[in-house]
Amino acid sequence: MGRRKKIVQECERLMDRPENIRNIAIAAHIDHGKTTLTDNLLAGAGMISEDLAGEQLAMDTEEDEQERGITIDAANVSMTHEWEGTNHLINLIDTPGHVDFGGDVTRAMRAVDGALVVVDAVEGTMPQTETVLRQALREGVKPALFINKVDRLINELQEGPEEMQQRLQGVIRDVNELIRGMAEEKYEEENWRVTVEDGTVAFGSALYNWAVSLPSMQATGIDFGDIIDYNRRGEEGINELKEQSPLSDVVLDMVAEHFPDPLEAQPERIPTVWRGDSESDLATMMQEVDKDGDVVFMVTDIGMDPHAGEIATGRVFSGTLERGQDLHVSGTAGTNRIQSVGIFMGGEREEVERVPAGNIASVTGMRDAIAGSTASSVEMTPFESIEHISEPVITKS
Numbered sequence: 059m060g061r062r063k064k065i066v067q068e069c070e071r072l073m074d075r076p077e078n079i080r081n082i083a084i085a086a087h088i089d090h091g092k093t094t095l096t097d098n099l100l101a102g103a104g105m106i107s108e109d110l111a112g113e114q115l116a117m118d119t120e121e122d123e124q125e126r127g128i129t130i131d132a133a134n135v136s137m138t139h140e141w142e143g144t145n146h147l148i149n150l151i152d153t154p155g156h157v158d159f160g161g162d163v164t165r166a167m168r169a170v171d172g173a174l175v176v177v178d179a180v181e182g183t184m185p186q187t188e189t190v191l192r193q194a195l196r197e198g199v200k201p202a203l204f205i206n207k208v209d210r211l212i213n214e215l216q217e218g219p220e221e222m223q224q225r226l227q228g229v230i231r232d233v234n235e236l237i238r239g240m241a242e243e244k245y246e247e248e249n250w251r252v253t254v255e256d257g258t259v260a261f262g263s264a265l266y267n268w269a270v271s272l273p274s275m276q277a278t279g280i281d282f283g284d285i286i287d288y289n290r291r292g293e294e295g296i297n298e299l300k301e302q303s304p305l306s307d308v309v310l311d312m313v314a315e316h317f318p319d320p321l322e323a324q325p326e327r328i329p330t331v332w333r334g335d336s337e338s339d340l341a342t343m344m345q346e347v348d349k350d351g352d353v354v355f356m357v358t359d360i361g362m363d364p365h366a367g368e369i370a371t372g373r374v375f376s377g378t379l380e381r382g383q384d385l386h387v388s389g390t391a392g393t394n395r396i397q398s399v400g401i402f403m404g405g406e407r408e409e410v411e412r413v414p415a416g417n418i419a420s421v422t423g424m425r426d427a428i429a430g431s432t433a434s435s436v437e438m439t440p441f442e443s444i445e446h447i448s449e450p451v452i453t454k455s
């Protein structure tokens with residue numbers, strides 16, 4: 059059996075274990091390294107060749123995106139990652155990095171429970187960092203921080219360990235100020251601040267494929283001085299650093315440890331995004347991530363697949379999606395029949411038999427669905443309409 063096939067099978071096994079699932083988005087200002095980071099996470103999880111990571115831009119699937127050099131359509135991937143001896147299924151939704159696509163960012167946020175905020179260490183927080191963070195927090199999505207391009211502090215700015223730490227602390231402080239300003243209650247009461255000590259901050263270089271966090275530094279013994287030494291030694295040193303402290307392990311450990319699984323997340327998120335009867339059976343099914351319950355599928359994105367045609371991607375909040383099901387689509391009179399059910403792997407869609415509650419799924423046959431539709435096996439109050447947040451700034455950084 060090929061490696062890819064094995065990964066698909068493992069994903070299918072893990073889909074039934076909500077406690078081992080993390081649904082996340084990467085949110086960043088344009089050019090801060092979201093695509094490079096995503097490619098490296100995929101390479102680390104064995105989804106694409108490590109040599110190609112950073113070059114092949116797995117997430118930028120649309121030709122249009124390649125041409126414009128920006129990510130405009132939310133693409134999705136699933137990967138597995140072992141954390142504390144247990145394999146986890148990480149469903150990752152890409153979010154557009156450009157301010158024109160604010161509505162798409164919000165939709166992606168609705169499907170996930172954690173947002174990995176990526177900030178360029180040299181540029182610091184930028185207007186789009188603020189926008190994506192606001193969209194995440196408004197949807198009840200928990201943030202963690204990855205400070206990228208730390209190699210530039212060493213190689214270009216020639217900073218020493220203390221200067222580097224000060225700069226990184228400055229970025230962390232800025233991000234926390236944004237979080238506190240936008241979600242004070244969560245920040246104060248649920249400790250949604252990001253800190254090195256809690257392990258909710260990691261930093262490194264997506265381009266050179268290394269990263270560190272406090273837990274990783276404690277495990278490997280690598281400190282700031284070592285990081286500078288490795289980088290100054292050129293290619294050989296960097297290769298050693300990425301072997302000792304690979305980006306995908308450090309970042310995915312942080313994801314597995316600090317982002318809520320669907321069982322933890324859905325009871326909090328359903329009242330935030332759904333205004334239906336909170337006493338109803340359906341509310342209970344969604345809050346309990348009941349895979350045997352009625353099907354509730356929130357469509358966050360409509361994409362085109364060269365083979366399968368139009369594909370509706372979104373979050374399964376309750377029930378299990380299977381081929382042949384007839385689903386009501388909010389805002390339309392009839393039902394649509396599901397033709398196929400799949401997940402995304404490295405930008406390509408893989409058909410699977412079924413996708414249970416708590417996961418991100420992609421289905422064909424939903425011809426009446428649009429991004430934002432609620433598709434369900436019983437007629438129901440649709441999810442809250444998604445608010446488009448736009449900012450006045452539209453210039454590229």
Ligand code: GDP
Binds near residue numbers: 086087088262266
């Ligand atoms: P996105 O717009 O957020 O998806 O950013 P990309 O991943 O496309 O990266 C933008 C640019 O920054 C590209 O030229 C990358 O090669 C570069 N880049 C990404 N990560 C790093 C990094 O860790 N260090 C350095 N020096 N450059 C990086």
